[in-house]
């Protein structure tokens with residue numbers, strides 16, 4: 367084990383009580399939920415949906431994998447997990463007498479792991495619609511627990527004493543609903559580990575089959591991502607970038623966690639707590655005298671406009687410590703802290719009105735990508751993707767990760783779906799009538 371991993375393990379062990387895990391792991395996930403509001407893209411699916419979505423998993427990873435499917439049954443609101451013996455849902459029932467207040471592993475006689483042998487492809491069909499779902503992929507076993515309230519306790523990489531800490535694993539997030547169709551994404555908001563890609567085949571509005579792809583990180587790039595994070599530590603002397611790269615005891619790279627995830631693990635001992643302070647101060651000084659123009663990319667009344675990007679422009683200036691903008695409810699933003707920027711929380715989580723919410727998403731993206739002080743940064747969303755992350759103070763995890771994402775697509779922070787019209791940095795796939803979701807795990 368190298369020194370940085372040992373330190374990280376010690377920090378995590380010190381910082382965590384067993385019951386804190388699930389909240390940490392799930393907090394940054396609100397990301398894509400804002401999709402329809404943010405994009406203002408006229409997302410108007412009139413769907414019949416497809417309850418029996420076919421899923422194929424193709425494993426060229428070089429080792430056997432286990433897959434799992436979890437989520438909420440929208441019909442009952444109960445948490446469900448796919449059984450790999452019957453291909454029906456295992457339903458978590460509130461008050462099930464076998465469970466105590468302490469999270470317990472789901473009974474071992476309920477077979478959840480779907481074995482995907484190396485160099486093989488397997489396929490199965492979902493038994494029904496699924497909300498807030500995940501397809502989990504792991505080099506070994508993941509442990510799913512439940513509480514008496516019938517809540518699912520998801521696996522987490524926040525606790526080194528759990529078996530899943532020491533293996534490589536990742537997931538896709540999906541919702542597949544009758545009225546909305548499917549939304550599926552690869553999320554790197556928490557970490558990047560296995561090389562996972564996806565292709566969604568659906569019937570489009572003309573009735574023709576249509577396949578969309580998001581390919582994930584380039585094969586075998588995890589080691590490079592890790593090396594570049596370590597190189598960033600040498601460049602700016604923040605050891606944390608390198609420590610976000612987590613290794614197993616035999617020195618295998620397991621995953622690279624995001625600065626947001628890391629900040630939660632390392633709270634209190636993180637030398638990067640003030641990382642963005644000087645940048646935020648410069649932004650505050652600049653926009654005392656200059657207008658910051660933010661396109662809300664949607665109508666203020668909540669109706670999406672027919673053409674994305676034609677939304678009202680809000681004009682913002684710093685006044686008495688707040689960035690004050692015009693629009694319904696006079697949206698204003700306090701100075702964000704570094705962790706507010708990593709996780710798009712604090713002033714960026716203050717969703718008092720639709721305009722405020724849209725401005726918050728665009729502002730958080732502008733801070734994460736450090737585009738506010740660039741030439742032309744007075745107009746947001748910033749138009750030149752090639753200049754994202756080009757300042758010294760920026761989210762270097764997002765910078766490095768996007769360089770290794772095929773087509774640059776994937777969520778690296780919660781509002782990575784903020785883009786000028788015609789661009790898509792996030793890689794969310796949607797379809798009204800999905801037929802087939804193909805998942806590939808490569809080396």
Ligand SMILES: *[C@@H]1O[C@H](CO)[C@@H](O)[C@H](O)[C@H]1NC(C)=O
Pocket residue numbers: 395396397398399498499539540541549550551553554555777780
């Ligand atoms: C991904 O999609 C799911 C389902 O629509 C959504 O709940 C989640 O917030 C999204 N996550 C990210 C990081 O976009």
Ligand SMILES: *[C@@H]1O[C@H](CO)[C@@H](O)[C@H](O)[C@H]1NC(C)=O
Pocket residue numbers: 424425426487806
């Ligand atoms: C699985 O993926 C590999 C690599 O992309 C590809 O060559 C192979 O055809 C795929 N297998 C199937 C059954 O689609």
Ligand SMILES: *[C@@H]1O[C@H](CO)[C@@H](O)[C@H](O)[C@H]1NC(C)=O
Pocket residue numbers: 384387469470471509510511519520521522528
């Ligand atoms: C899940 O339950 C097992 C045993 O029932 C326990 O050892 C483990 O710590 C639990 N995991 C979580 C995340 O609560």
Ligand SMILES: *[C@@H]1O[C@H](CO)[C@@H](O)[C@H](O)[C@H]1NC(C)=O
Pocket residue numbers: 570571572574575576577
């Ligand atoms: C539907 O899919 C076909 C085949 O991929 C494609 O040629 C056509 O442009 C698509 N139409 C729409 C409206 O997306």
Ligand SMILES: *[C@@H]1O[C@H](CO)[C@@H](O)[C@H](O)[C@H]1NC(C)=O
Pocket residue numbers: 662666678679680681692693694721
């Ligand atoms: C802000 O004010 C400008 C100029 O008066 C106006 O054009 C714009 O629509 C306003 N923005 C919002 C969101 O109301």
Ligand SMILES: *[C@@H]1O[C@H](CO)[C@@H](O)[C@H](O)[C@H]1NC(C)=O
Pocket residue numbers: 695696697698699700713716718722
């Ligand atoms: C939330 O936003 C409203 C409207 O801009 C503002 O008045 C309020 O001060 C904000 N609250 C916090 C806690 O920032």
Ligand SMILES: *[C@@H]1O[C@H](CO)[C@@H](O)[C@H](O)[C@H]1NC(C)=O
Pocket residue numbers: 601602758
């Ligand atoms: C950015 O970082 C580089 C490398 O450490 C340094 O040479 C340069 O002066 C920095 N630029 C600014 C504006 O601080």
